[in-house]
């Protein structure tokens with residue numbers, strides 16, 4: 001298959017690509033192309049690795065915005081201690097997936113009806129501003145239900161090496177650290193059920209030392225703020241931000257080192273946090289590697305000495321792979337010719353999508369086995385921020401199928 005870039009070991013084989021024991025061509029036959037296949041065995045492995053590495057008693061939540069496919073959320077939810085959501089739509093998916101799940105709801109701009117649905121559903125609302133706190137209290141009063149409210153803190157530090165920074169600056173997310181205790185005191189006085197702190201400092205970091213340092217700083221901040229409130233927070237959600245390797249040269253985070261660092265930080269935590277529970281929340285790290293986007297070559301063409309494989313998919317399904325979703329420099333996602341034999345000769349080609357825009361380039365001048373119409377291209381690392389984070393309505397193509405590969409029972 002000769003892939004370009006780092007691909008998950010489960011997909012690395014000599015012959016044509018298999019996913020969950022079935023050939024890519026077999027999957028394509030079931031779902032037509034283009035399509036996504038998510039291998040749940042990889043998610044289960046991730047869950048087990050997290051359990052093994054993280055301190056005992058730490059809750060691990062799945063942030064479903066990374067992949068909100070209802071069937072996937074339902075399959076993945078039992079592997080984790082809670083679901084993090086970012087909209088009323090995700091609330092409905094989470095409630096369906098796991099009735100009674102511990103749900104926490106973050107995100108700016110929550111509408112009153114979303115706040116009400118969250119309160120009715122028993123979710124914890126992570127407050128992003130003082131104004132939202134008052135709207136949530138009013139919603140609770142209208143419903144006659146005590147709202148569960150946590151204060152999301154805009155920390156005075158950021159996660160180093162993070163692809164998306166969420167702290168250390170003016171922000172639409174969270175309440176500035178200097179104001180957080182005041183909001184917590186206010187909601188406690190108003191009779192709400194204060195669930196504690198939510199502190200999320202960044203996303204997609206591959207810098208193990210930076211993650212350890214940020215988690216330690218987060219535990220310290222949670223203690224300092226709790227002392228200001230004078231009440232112990234039941235839960236401290238420490239965020240996450242563990243990245244995954246997408247590009248040649250990227251190295252995976254060291255889970256054991258992160259778990260060890262967190263255990264040390266918890267050992268020396270402030271007295272007021274003695275009885276608090278702690279959680280981390282991860283999206284990309286849990287599902288990013290389980291997904292493969294399969295798209296079929298429609299045309300092979302030459303232009304001014306370069307070879308293009310024109311496929312039936314594109315950035316409308318897999319925006320991130322085209323380098324147009326939060327990337328500064330376009331680099332190639334790992335790709336392969338899924339139908340190629342191990343000994344196929346290679347060439348330099350670009351894989352372009354079927355949209356009428358020069359942005360629609362899934363791989364730029366990569367070395368791949370020689371391929372032509374009918375062959376399947378696999379784009380890896382498609383399990384997180386894939387279809388749901390892409391402009392699927394652009395140009396009116398059909399929605400791709402999303403299929404699940406369930407682990408084979410042994």
Ligand SMILES: *Cc1c(COP(=O)(O)O)cnc(C)c1O
Pocket residue numbers: 063065066084086106200202203204239240241242281282283284285384
């Ligand atoms: C997006 C988001 C996550 C998930 O981030 P990943 O990088 O996918 O792990 C977790 N928590 C919050 C508050 C988020 O907004």
